[in-house]
Amino acid sequence: MHRRELLEMLGRHHSRFMEEAAYVRRAIHWVNTHENVFDRHLLPAHVTGSAWVVSPDRGQILLLHHRKHDQWFQPGGHADGDSDVLRVALRECEEETGLAAGAIRLLQPQIFDVDIHDIPAGPEAPRHAHIDVRFLVEIDDRLEIPGNHESHDVRWVPLHQVPRFNNNRSTYRMLEKTRELRNATAAYAVG
Numbered sequence: 001m002h003r004r005e006l007l008e009m010l011g012r013h014h015s016r017f018m019e020e021a022a023y024v025r026r027a028i029h030w031v032n033t034h035e036n037v038f039d040r041h042l043l044p045a046h047v048t049g050s051a052w053v054v055s056p057d058r059g060q061i062l063l064l065h066h067r068k069h070d071q072w073f074q075p076g077g078h079a080d081g082d083s084d085v086l087r088v089a090l091r092e093c094e095e096e097t098g099l100a101a102g103a104i105r106l107l108q109p110q111i112f113d114v115d116i117h118d119i120p121a122g123p124e125a126p127r128h129a130h131i132d133v134r135f136l137v138e139i140d141d142r143l144e145i146p147g148n149h150e151s152h153d154v155r156w157v158p159l160h161q162v163p164r165f166n167n168n169r170s171t172y173r174m175l176e177k178t179r180e181l182r183n184a185t186a187a188y189a190v191g
Contacts, residue, residue: 002083003038006047006133007031009085013111017173023116027131037131038079045116045129049088050076051104052112052134052174053097055141058182061162061175062139064096064151068122072165074174076132085133093137097154098146105138112136113177115170134174136181 010028015021030045031037037047052074053062063072075096079088086109094101113134121127139145147154157165159182162175 003031003035006037006083006085009111009133010114013114015114019169020114020173023114023131026116027114027133030131038081038083038085040078040080040125043126043128045131047079047085048076048130048132049079049085049092050074050132050134051089051093051137052178053093053104053137053139054107054178054181055156056138058159058178060141060156060158061178062097062141062145063155063157063162063165064147065153067150067152074134076134086135089133089135090137096148096150097139098148099139099143103139103143107136107138109135113170113174115173117168117170 007028010024010031013024015024031047034042036042040046054060062074064075065071066073075093076089077092077096079085082088086106090101090104090106093104097104111133115132115134116129117132119125119128119130141156145154159175159178162171
């Protein structure tokens with residue numbers, strides 16, 4: 001994937017959430033005006049990829065207690081020069097859950113969510129922003145999730161409890177999208 005392909009994906013992603021729609025416009029502008037958007041050294045922002053992990057019944061979300069930031073997040077991380085953000089999201093999900101790629105099922109190749117959030121200054125980089133492109137994946141919640149060294153803990157969290165772990169606005173938005181998917185799946189099963 002070249003930056004042009006990311007621009008096409010962003011151009012096809014429409015959101016009913018005003019804040020996310022604004023993030024998409026900002027992301028398109030940033031990607032259009034900067035060539036090396038997939039390099040973590042591009043400041044004040046660069047592109048990252050993450051995976052919103054749902055259980056097969058869409059009733060639980062997999063969250064990781066991130067060691068470096070001491071917060072609960074979905075799996076994700078830096079592109080490190082890889083312009084295929086879907087591949088980045090899946091790779092990060094595989095690495096951070098400790099599961100083999102075959103245990104991670106991509107539910108849709110389209111973007112699930114876009115967020116732009118600030119990362120505080122640290123020893124490796126000054127304060128900057130992540131343009132996080134998120135994809136929807138499914139993992140069987142009966143599997144043991146070993147995690148890796150980047151997280152203190154990995155756990156399945158029921159939808160209604162996710163805000164206790166992460167109450168960011170983008171988490172609420174992804175929860176709302178997950179509830180809509182769950183309701184659509186239930187309606188399809190009944191109909």
